[in-house]
Amino acid sequence: MKKLALSLFLFTAFLQAQTQDEQMLRKLYTTALTDSKCYAWLEHLSNTIGQRMSGSDGAAKGVLYTQKELEALGLDRVFLQEVMVPKWVRGAKETAYIVDKKNKTEVPICALGGSVATPKQGITAEVVEVHTLKELEILGEDKLKGKIVFYNRPMEPENIDAFVSYGRCGDQRRAGAMEASKFGAVGVIVRSLNLRSDDFPHTGATSYGDLIDEQKIPAAAISTNGADLLSRKLKANPHLQFYMKLSCQSLGEVLSHNVIGEIKGTEHPERIMVVGGHLDSWDLGDGSHDDGAGCVQSMAVLEFFKKLQYKPKNTIRVVLYMNEEFGGKGGKKYEELSKANNENHIFALESDAGGFSPRGFSFECDDANFAKINGWKPLFEPYLIHNFFKGHTGSDIHPLTSEKIVKAGLRPDSQRYFDYHHAANDTFDAINKRELELGAATMAALVYLFDQYGID
Amino acid sequence: MKKLALSLFLFTAFLQAQTQDEQMLRKLYTTALTDSKCYAWLEHLSNTIGQRMSGSDGAAKGVLYTQKELEALGLDRVFLQEVMVPKWVRGAKETAYIVDKKNKTEVPICALGGSVATPKQGITAEVVEVHTLKELEILGEDKLKGKIVFYNRPMEPENIDAFVSYGRCGDQRRAGAMEASKFGAVGVIVRSLNLRSDDFPHTGATSYGDLIDEQKIPAAAISTNGADLLSRKLKANPHLQFYMKLSCQSLGEVLSHNVIGEIKGTEHPERIMVVGGHLDSWDLGDGSHDDGAGCVQSMAVLEFFKKLQYKPKNTIRVVLYMNEEFGGKGGKKYEELSKANNENHIFALESDAGGFSPRGFSFECDDANFAKINGWKPLFEPYLIHNFFKGHTGSDIHPLTSEKIVKAGLRPDSQRYFDYHHAANDTFDAINKRELELGAATMAALVYLFDQYGID
Numbered sequence: 001m002k003k004l005a006l007s008l009f010l011f012t013a014f015l016q017a018q019t020q021d022e023q024m025l026r027k028l029y030t031t032a033l034t035d036s037k038c039y040a041w042l043e044h045l046s047n048t049i050g051q052r053m054s055g056s057d058g059a060a061k062g063v064l065y066t067q068k069e070l071e072a073l074g075l076d077r078v079f080l081q082e083v084m085v086p087k088w089v090r091g092a093k094e095t096a097y098i099v100d101k102k103n104k105t106e107v108p109i110c111a112l113g114g115s116v117a118t119p120k121q122g123i124t125a126e127v128v129e130v131h132t133l134k135e136l137e138i139l140g141e142d143k144l145k146g147k148i149v150f151y152n153r154p155m156e157p158e159n160i161d162a163f164v165s166y167g168r169c170g171d172q173r174r175a176g177a178m179e180a181s182k183f184g185a186v187g188v189i190v191r192s193l194n195l196r197s198d199d200f201p202h203t204g205a206t207s208y209g210d211l212i213d214e215q216k217i218p219a220a221a222i223s224t225n226g227a228d229l230l231s232r233k234l235k236a237n238p239h240l241q242f243y244m245k246l247s248c249q250s251l252g253e254v255l256s257h258n259v260i261g262e263i264k265g266t267e268h269p270e271r272i273m274v275v276g277g278h279l280d281s282w283d284l285g286d287g288s289h290d291d292g293a294g295c296v297q298s299m300a301v302l303e304f305f306k307k308l309q310y311k312p313k314n315t316i317r318v319v320l321y322m323n324e325e326f327g328g329k330g331g332k333k334y335e336e337l338s339k340a341n342n343e344n345h346i347f348a349l350e351s352d353a354g355g356f357s358p359r360g361f362s363f364e365c366d367d368a369n370f371a372k373i374n375g376w377k378p379l380f381e382p383y384l385i386h387n388f389f390k391g392h393t394g395s396d397i398h399p400l401t402s403e404k405i406v407k408a409g410l411r412p413d414s415q416r417y418f419d420y421h422h423a424a425n426d427t428f429d430a431i432n433k434r435e436l437e438l439g440a441a442t443m444a445a446l447v448y449l450f451d452q453y454g455i456d
Numbered sequence: 457m458k459k460l461a462l463s464l465f466l467f468t469a470f471l472q473a474q475t476q477d478e479q480m481l482r483k484l485y486t487t488a489l490t491d492s493k494c495y496a497w498l499e500h501l502s503n504t505i506g507q508r509m510s511g512s513d514g515a516a517k518g519v520l521y522t523q524k525e526l527e528a529l530g531l532d533r534v535f536l537q538e539v540m541v542p543k544w545v546r547g548a549k550e551t552a553y554i555v556d557k558k559n560k561t562e563v564p565i566c567a568l569g570g571s572v573a574t575p576k577q578g579i580t581a582e583v584v585e586v587h588t589l590k591e592l593e594i595l596g597e598d599k600l601k602g603k604i605v606f607y608n609r610p611m612e613p614e615n616i617d618a619f620v621s622y623g624r625c626g627d628q629r630r631a632g633a634m635e636a637s638k639f640g641a642v643g644v645i646v647r648s649l650n651l652r653s654d655d656f657p658h659t660g661a662t663s664y665g666d667l668i669d670e671q672k673i674p675a676a677a678i679s680t681n682g683a684d685l686l687s688r689k690l691k692a693n694p695h696l697q698f699y700m701k702l703s704c705q706s707l708g709e710v711l712s713h714n715v716i717g718e719i720k721g722t723e724h725p726e727r728i729m730v731v732g733g734h735l736d737s738w739d740l741g742d743g744s745h746d747d748g749a750g751c752v753q754s755m756a757v758l759e760f761f762k763k764l765q766y767k768p769k770n771t772i773r774v775v776l777y778m779n780e781e782f783g784g785k786g787g788k789k790y791e792e793l794s795k796a797n798n799e800n801h802i803f804a805l806e807s808d809a810g811g812f813s814p815r816g817f818s819f820e821c822d823d824a825n826f827a828k829i830n831g832w833k834p835l836f837e838p839y840l841i842h843n844f845f846k847g848h849t850g851s852d853i854h855p856l857t858s859e860k861i862v863k864a865g866l867r868p869d870s871q872r873y874f875d876y877h878h879a880a881n882d883t884f885d886a887i888n889k890r891e892l893e894l895g896a897a898t899m900a901a902l903v904y905l906f907d908q909y910g911i912d
Contacts, residue, residue, distance in 0.1 A: 033613045157489045157890070160839055195890060357813070357869045359840060383616055384815060386842040413813045413869065415890045434613070434651060434871045 021379055021452070024310075025445045029383060031304045032441035038300035039433045041069060042293060042355075046286040046428035053283040054323040055087030055254040062279045063257045066320055070261035070299060073306050081258040083333040085323040088114055090283055091247030094220060096189075099124065099241040100233055107226035108199050109189065110284060111248040112173060112206040113326050115219040118187065122245030123148070123218065125186050129234055133171055133179050145184030148242050150234075151176045152191045152227050155418065162195060162414040163353070166421075169193055170204075177219035178209045187244065188219045191227040193418060199223045200423040203282050205326050218246045256280075258330045259320040263302060267313040273347040274317050275301045275447055278324030278396055285426035289417065293355030293436055295320050297410070300440035301447055312451045314346065321396040324352070325422075331396035338400070347450050349408045349443055350394025354420070356412035357435045358442040360387025364407040368456040376449050385442055387411055406455045410443055477835055477908070480766075481901045485839060487760045488897035494756035495889045497525060498749060498811070502742040502884035509739040510779040511543030511710040518735045519713045522776050526717035526755060529762050537714040539789040541779040544570055546739055547703030550676060552645075555580065555697040556689055563682035564655050565645065566740060567704040568629060568662040569782050571675040574643065578701030579604070579674065581642050585690055589627055589635050601640030604698050606690075607632045608647045608683050611874065618651060618870040619809070622877075625649055626660075633675035634665045643700065644675045647683040649874060655679045656879040659738050661782050674702045712736075714786045715776040719758060723769040728794075729803040730773050731757045731903055734780030734852055741882030745873065749811030749892055751776050753866070756896035757903055768907045770802065777852040780808065781878075787852035794856070803906050805864040805899055806850025810876070812868035813891045814898040816843025820863040824912040832905050841898055843867055862911045866899055 032038075045052070045062060052058040063080065070078045096109040111117075128144060130136065131153040136144060151172035155165035170193065177188045192202035201221040208216045222230065233240055259279060265271060277294020281287020298318045305312065321330035338345065349361075360380075363370055373388055380386070393409035400407070412435070420426040488494070501508070501518060508514040519536065526534045552565040567573075584600060586592065587609040592600060607628035611621035626649065633644045648658035657677040664672045678686065689696055715735060721727060733750020737743020754774045761768060777786035794801065805817075816836075819826055829844055836842070849865035856863070868891070876882040 029616065030614045158486045160485065160894070162890075357871055384843055387840055415813055415894070416888050419888070432872050432875070434618075438616070438871070 028444045029441040032437040038296040041296040045292045046288045050286045051283045052281045054085040054280045054326045066259045075261045076264040078261040084253045085256045085329045087251040087254045096244040108201050108223040109220040110201040110203050111246040112219040116216045118218045118246045124243045127242045141183045148187045149180040149185045155195050181215050181217045189222045192221045202422040204422045256322045262317040265314040266311045271314040272345045275349045276319035277351045279320040282422045284424040288428045289354040291352045294351035297351045297440035301444040304444045331399045335399035345402045347406050348397040350397045351410040354417040355436040358439040360411045362391040362409040484900045485897040488893040494752040497752040501748045502744045506742045507739045508737045510541040510736045510782045522715045531717045532720040534717040540709045541712045541785045543707040543710045552700040564657050564679040565676040566657040566659050567702040568675040572672045574674045574702045580699045583698045597639045604643045605636040605641045611651050637671050637673045645678045648677045658878040660878045712778045718773040721770040722767045727770040728801045731805045732775035733807045735776040738878045740880040744884045745810040747808045750807035753807045753896035757900040760900045787855045791855035801858045803862050804853040806853045807866040810873040811892040814895040816867045818847040818865040820849050
């Protein structure tokens, strides 16, 4: 009888908790959809400030604006963290032509982030098309010296998660120039990491590794339509030439900032839960999806808690990281200072996959915590959030280490992300207000649940 | 021991079936994402043919084009079904002004489908803003006679499924004119059924019920921004006037067609499984999402089966219905002829909720079949299809009755649908190729499973 009473008590407690959690999630989603500033914040970041490339005026304006808006939320603390970031500028718009006998066909290209410029008059060379970095070894210096290497491995359309396709092609952009240089190539062009056929070249960081300046060769992305055209023309005339001119340059390091705001925990103020995105963007569009969306969603998590007068047990901190795109200095600096200050992070959530309809989260955690998270699935189902899996969470929270920490990444619908990613069309008109807000609510729901129930 | 052997046998059979089904679904999704015509079909329907309003040249061209494309698939039979449809034309672009003392402010409106025109010089009257049809009774003829009734109940932003919000506002558009006429109103304007603040008026059918011609009053939709402006101005000046001019007219009934193609069943050719969308659209955009997407996805289901040389047990029929938007004559005619021909339909699936990322299906079926469907969930999970629920499936398959029939509606992500629905921005550029293809694959997967395992 005692046992039955205990069971009943526990069952009732369980039901009440369920009901409380259900109510809290409903409040979070309703607040997001009816009474959040997150869309207006993004409108300002995107349309008034514009691109926020590391070290740019836009980035500095983004820091001041988000600091001011966080202060207006009445948080317990808002502050900046100094961080030195590399500054690279694109210079004049790039030009490129396919030179096929007497015909010149212009194609859309853009310099990859970190690339060196071409000489002022540009470079002209024959083109060698490859699909993998390994092919370079087979071809050797013999076939590659003095040539432009054209990396043309497309993203695989058959994967359901577009990030899987992205992951399998990224080496061309990140390491293509460094590797081709070793075989005497004079430049590289890389098929844009885009699943769609269009005319937008997609930039992104390239690395020269340990190469000395003399070995660095210019690297550009070409639009998917441009890549297809070049590939077709190469089949007809393997000796056609490619002309490109890049005017970009690296300007050393400059001072920038991470922006941080927090609500102090009522029970465990020393336990920190981070929610964040990155404030810097590429320079071609205005970085609405990458990652203005993640910034305003992270800010909105604290906005919702303030509006709903939710007093977290743990300290909830929003961090807008600087320089994710181009060195990740903000994430590293945050971790460095966290270590120096003996901070204890129990949880970190990043939104850096676009402001699309949320589908779930990726997690880096042990099995016990993953089981716990899966136990919360019924709470998320009314909001059509189902997709919980273990995998990469976020570049900015990656450096964070603690003995015990659960990391999570918001996983929105991935189908449209690479239409915009790192390209001139990553602009505010590509944002749907409701999708953005639903993502913010979904993040807040996860933060709430971990705040309530802790990590194992 | 015998029992164990039997268990092992059953378990192995189960695993093999699972594996076969898993493989078939993977093939369907890969075919959709790499080797389908569905996006090219929609491009033609939208950009070359354009709007396909019932009774229009575009609708006739749509019939011929889809018939030809279905024939090119090498189906067992492609045919047309004659159906008489109402023809209504918009005429000259509508104009409307808020007349506030001496200031005229133009606002975007469009006639509702089926509306009568205003007199040539337009109408000008004071405006009474209401939020429900019931308010008319409270206000009475006293307050409404000679006035324009302005229905301004917005779609609720807090619902996760945007169709729920749509359902709760549709009465204003469908019945608003009929009801206001009974109280002597001279016209109605209806807030567009759109969750976003923008300048697109959204049309849609309105009904006068049994009203005689003299009682029919002109009815227009106003954009959400226009509605908000009018409401604000009315608060400042309740006696402002509204001017509108509509030039639409009804031109009786004309001959049109449903387009049908089928693959004959190998085991039960007499059992018919229908998959369809509606070929007609509204006239403001080109009907890419509503419902060009549903048509090409339905065609693609048969395309995939032909490409994969899948021989269905039951007859699989694609039906492109005519006149869903404006009377539903195609769906009714299909059912009428099906009855006359003693056809046995066991399953019907409609896609009429936009070409967005698929999330699941709604079902009209008994509990046994719903349990069976839920048993298939693990097969759909790799494709992020989770949302199976009982509810409205599709207007065109609604008339279909059989003793035993399972009906299903594809449920794509609903967040963006009402940004475009029935408006001038429902155009091809709002379609994402991958989202469209994923929807088609998801439909094919469900058709395959019901074909394999039948209905209970």
